[in-house]
Amino acid sequence: MSRKLELDQDTVERDLMKLVLTVVELLRQLMERQALRRVDQGDLTEDQEERIGQTLMLLEDRMGTLCERYGIKESDLNLDLGPLGPLLPPRE
Amino acid sequence: MGERDPVTTAYGSPSASYGSSAAYGASGPSGLATRGESANLADILERVLDKGVVIAGDIRINLLDIELLTIKLRLIVASVDKAKEMGIDWWEHDPSLSSRARRAPVENGTSEEAAG
Amino acid sequence: MTDATNVTDPTETTGPTDTTHMAEATAATGAATAAGTLEYAYAVVREADTPHAALERVRGVAGEPVRAVRHLGLAVLAGPVPAADFDEGPLRERLEDLTWLEGVARAHQQVVDAAGADTCVIPVRMATVCRGEEGLLRLLASGRDRFATALDRLEGRVEWGVKVYAASAPAQEPSAEPSAASSGRDYLRRRSAQRRASEQRWEHTEEGARRVHETLAAVAEGSRLHPPQDVRLSGEADRNVLNAAYLIPHEESEAFAQRVGELAGLETALRLELTGPWAPYSFVAAEGNGRAEP
Numbered sequence: 001m002s003r004k005l006e007l008d009q010d011t012v013e014r015d016l017m018k019l020v021l022t023v024v025e026l027l028r029q030l031m032e033r034q035a036l037r038r039v040d041q042g043d044l045t046e047d048q049e050e051r052i053g054q055t056l057m058l059l060e061d062r063m064g065t066l067c068e069r070y071g072i073k074e075s076d077l078n079l080d081l082g083p084l085g086p087l088l089p090p091r092e
Numbered sequence: 093m094g095e096r097d098p099v100t101t102a103y104g105s106p107s108a109s110y111g112s113s114a115a116y117g118a119s120g121p122s123g124l125a126t127r128g129e130s131a132n133l134a135d136i137l138e139r140v141l142d143k144g145v146v147i148a149g150d151i152r153i154n155l156l157d158i159e160l161l162t163i164k165l166r167l168i169v170a171s172v173d174k175a176k177e178m179g180i181d182w183w184e185h186d187p188s189l190s191s192r193a194r195r196a197p198v199e200n201g202t203s204e205e206a207a208g
Numbered sequence: 209m210t211d212a213t214n215v216t217d218p219t220e221t222t223g224p225t226d227t228t229h230m231a232e233a234t235a236a237t238g239a240a241t242a243a244g245t246l247e248y249a250y251a252v253v254r255e256a257d258t259p260h261a262a263l264e265r266v267r268g269v270a271g272e273p274v275r276a277v278r279h280l281g282l283a284v285l286a287g288p289v290p291a292a293d294f295d296e297g298p299l300r301e302r303l304e305d306l307t308w309l310e311g312v313a314r315a316h317q318q319v320v321d322a323a324g325a326d327t328c329v330i331p332v333r334m335a336t337v338c339r340g341e342e343g344l345l346r347l348l349a350s351g352r353d354r355f356a357t358a359l360d361r362l363e364g365r366v367e368w369g370v371k372v373y374a375a376s377a378p379a380q381e382p383s384a385e386p387s388a389a390s391s392g393r394d395y396l397r398r399r400s401a402q403r404r405a406s407e408q409r410w411e412h413t414e415e416g417a418r419r420v421h422e423t424l425a426a427v428a429e430g431s432r433l434h435p436p437q438d439v440r441l442s443g444e445a446d447r448n449v450l451n452a453a454y455l456i457p458h459e460e461s462e463a464f465a466q467r468v469g470e471l472a473g474l475e476t477a478l479r480l481e482l483t484g485p486w487a488p489y490s491f492v493a494a495e496g497n498g499r500a501e502p
Contacts (some may be wrong), residue, residue, distance in 0.1 A: 110450050145331065148350070151296050
């Protein structure tokens with residue numbers, strides 16, 4: 001009842017951002033894990049490591065900024081996939 | 093912490109305190125504290141909803157079909173098993189990505205032997 | 209929703225109605241009640257062990273008195289419930305209402321555990337509803353062997369629940385802010401170290417939980433692992449890493465609780481919670497954690 005069409009611009013934008021950022025965060029986490037594994041395996045050159053590290057660092061930084069701008073907490077970045085559980089693993 | 097005296101309240105006369113609970117904190121001086129309130133909803137639901145003997149009543153309700161139970165509760169009470177059944181808990185197989193709380197921490201090997 | 213004008217249900221009729229119609233309606237309802245009162249089943253006991261005192265104290269899920277219906281040396285604890293809530297259609301709908309569900313769950317548990325305090329009970333799963341006493345008798349007859357076996361096996365035993373939580377994370381590792389990294393490689397190194405640290409913390413927690421479970425399982429007659437509880441239901445902030453139930457002879461309850469207390473003292477990285485004693489819900493099914501199907 002009380003939720004009828006309160007489609008004010010900010011809410012829509014914020015929810016959309018939340019969705020987008022969640023997907024980006026998922027990709028970021030996957031890339032980071034992949035990167036760490038490759039580093040552990042030692043099959044990257046120092047230069048490659050540096051570039052990947054820089055990229056991930058930047059990405060994390062930007063995520064923080066964007067979350068802040070839209071008033072989204074990091075813990076908000078998740079999706080409930082019903083029977084499959086949450087999209088992102090719980091934060092450690 | 094103010095409400096200590098757990099051994100007598102919680103265990104002194106077990107039959108008188110059905111459903112009560114006691115918490116042992118890591119931090120307390122004696123490592124012991126009680127919680128007066130009755131068991132939490134999760135404790136109760138996982139017993140009355142998920143356990144107990146299942147017999148055919150005349151009213152046939154498949155609890156698993158209930159939407160709310162599916163969406164809000166069954167997942168909450170039993171999300172692990174469900175996701176695993178479906179083989180979709182993909183992050184479990186990635187050690188660096190494992191979400192440990194989502195699985196039972198101990199192998200079921202020793203655990204399932206009930207008396208009899 | 210259904211179009212009211214097409215519905216002939218007399219209870220929907222508003223305003224003045226002719227009296228013959230009313231009388232018919234009442235008669236029909238009366239007949240339905242006599243033939244098909246709904247009976248909600250809570251638990252099964254041995255007839256000889258019917259917990260009369262407890263039954264006088266408790267009220268059921270609809271606030272109704274709970275009685276014992278006897279058959280074949282067994283008795284099922286049950287109470288009449290209104291069809292408006294517990295017939296198939298309404299029940300399905302009502303179960304969607306979390307508040308209603310919680311009320312029924314708690315009332316169900318209270319009946320079972322009150323009865324179980326005095327005697328050995330086999331809890332029946334929530335929302336088991338029969339049509340009339342005949343339905344309850346059928347229920348006893350059809351489950352007779354299973355009930356008898358379970359009663360023999362669980363006589364004098366109670367269930368204790370033990371949950372282990374990872375004690376609140378150590379004041380957020382100081383290195384949690386990797387943004388201070390001086391280079392890309394440095395960043396990766398820090399992230400890697402953080403992961404390892406948190407992995408290690410989890411290993412310790414899990415080892416602790418395993419020790420707790422092994423110790424308690426060794427003194428218990430049986431044990432069952434339930435899925436860790438979700439914060440949304442338990443309201444606990446810390447992560448639940450062990451959620452187990454142990455079957456303990458009634459008279460050993462105190463010793464068991466003491467053992468849990470000792471473990472809590474030893475496992476300083478964990479927080480332990482003991483609940484119970486419960487009726488042996490988790491141990492009704494004889495083997496596995498599967499449930500006995502009809």
